[in-house]
Amino acid sequence: ILNVEQSPQSLHVQEGDSTNFTCSFPSSNFYALHWYRWETAKSPEALFVMTLNGDEKKKGRISATLNTKEGYSYLYIKGSQPEDSATYLCAFINTGNQFYFGTGTSLTVIP
Amino acid sequence: ETGVTQTPRHLVMGMTNKKSLKCEQHLGHNAMYWYKQSAKKPLELMFVYSLEERVENNSVPSRFSPECPNSSHLFLHLHTLQPEDSALYLCASSQDFSGRAVYNEQFFGPGTRLTVL
Numbered sequence: 670i671l672n673v674e675q676s677p678q679s680l681h682v683q684e685g686d687s688t689n690f691t692c693s694f695p696s697s698n699f700y701a702l703h704w705y706r707w708e709t710a711k712s713p714e715a716l717f718v719m720t721l722n723g724d725e726k727k728k729g730r731i732s733a734t735l736n737t738k739e740g741y742s743y744l745y746i747k748g749s750q751p752e753d754s755a756t757y758l759c760a761f762i763n764t765g766n767q768f769y770f771g772t773g774t775s776l777t778v779i780p
Numbered sequence: 781e782t783g784v785t786q787t788p789r790h791l792v793m794g795m796t797n798k799k800s801l802k803c804e805q806h807l808g809h810n811a812m813y814w815y816k817q818s819a820k821k822p823l824e825l826m827f828v829y830s831l832e833e834r835v836e837n838n839s840v841p842s843r844f845s846p847e848c849p850n851s852s853h854l855f856l857h858l859h860t861l862q863p864e865d866s867a868l869y870l871c872a873s874s875q876d877f878s879g880r881a882v883y884n885e886q887f888f889g890p891g892t893r894l895t896v897l
Contacts, residue, residue, distance in 0.1 A: 673822065701881035705888075712784070712888040713870075720881045758823070760886075766878050767836070768886075770823040 671695060673761045675771035682749050683779050689745045690774040692759030696740035703760040704733055704744055707773070713758060716744075749778040782806055784889035786871050792895045793861065801856040801892045803871030811877035812854040813886065814846060817868040829854060830877035861896045868893050 674693040682688045694702065701720045707713040717726040722737040730747045746753055756773040763769075784805045793799050805812060814826040828836035829848040843865075845857040854871055870891045876883040 701884065703885065705886070712890050713886070714888070715885045718882050718885050760823075762881065762884060766884070768825045770825075772820070772822045 671761075671763075671767075671769050673759060673769045673771040675757075675759060675774050677774060678772070679775040679777070681777045681779060684749060684751060686749050686778075687745065687747045688749055688776070689743050690757065690776075692742045692744070692761075692771055694740050694742075694759070694761035694769070695763075696738060698763040698765070699737045699740075699761070700764045700766065701762040702735055702737075702742050703762065704742070705758040705760065706755045707758055708755040716757075744774075746776070749776075751778045751780050754778045784871060784873055784887050786869075786889035786892050788892060789890065790893045790895075792897065793858070794897050795861060795863070797861075798857070798859040800858065801869055801871075801894075803854040803856075803889055805852055805854075805871075805873040805887070805889075807873055807875075807887060809873040809875050809887070810851055811874045811884075812848060812851070813872040813874070814854065814856050815870040815872065817870060817891070819867075823870065827856075828877055835877060858894075861894075863896050866894055866896045 704716040705713040717733045719735040724735040732745045735742045756775045758773045760770045787802045811830045816824045826840045827846040832848050847855040868891045871889040872886040
């Protein structure tokens with residue numbers, strides 16, 4: 670069984686605060702790391718597809734970094750807004766093209 | 781219709797029933813996937829089809845039977861399910877399966893909430 674760990678499981682932040690969470694995955698047989706955002710009652714939507722060690726991706730106020738050698742990725746949200754409230758999922762894809770999702774970090778932004 | 785659609789959105793069935801979940805993608809993608817989301821557990825990949833051929837079957841019980849008649853449609857046939865099979869079943873598609881990593885980006889449907897009594 671391959672473990673993809675996300676921490677924290679949940680967090681509540683005030684509107685305007687910046688926050689970050691972690692995805693940990695095996696450092697061997699790495700192919701890609703995906704981040705998805707899943708709002709309640711909607712479908713998960715891709716945020717980033719990351720492949721290279723040291724990759725940094727940015728989309729608006731959200732950014733992500735990748736360290737394949739130590740097996741972690743960070744997702745950062747700058748100046749959180751209520752519409753950022755969602756569950757953020759990471760998925761580790763190995764060189765065999767097998768997908769392993771974490772259990773997600775549930776973010777609530779309090780107005 | 782755009783994106784990935786799933787029907788029905790909710791399904792309640794008895795353990796002896798036979799039912800099917802349907803997924804349709806309007807994105808021109810070559811790969812389609814079935815996932816299971818149980819409470820407090822990560823998304824579990826069940827099946828992958830690439831160009832209408834099954835390429836992944838992750839030790840899923842035979843009471844779940846997938847079918848991919850063409851690259852736009854994917855079915856999950858259900859029979860003699862157990863109460864522990866109650867979950868959210870998500871369908872997804874991607875441009876391709878394998879090749880460049882960006883082509884594996886998943887486009888998800890809204891899911892079918894299944895309850896087995």
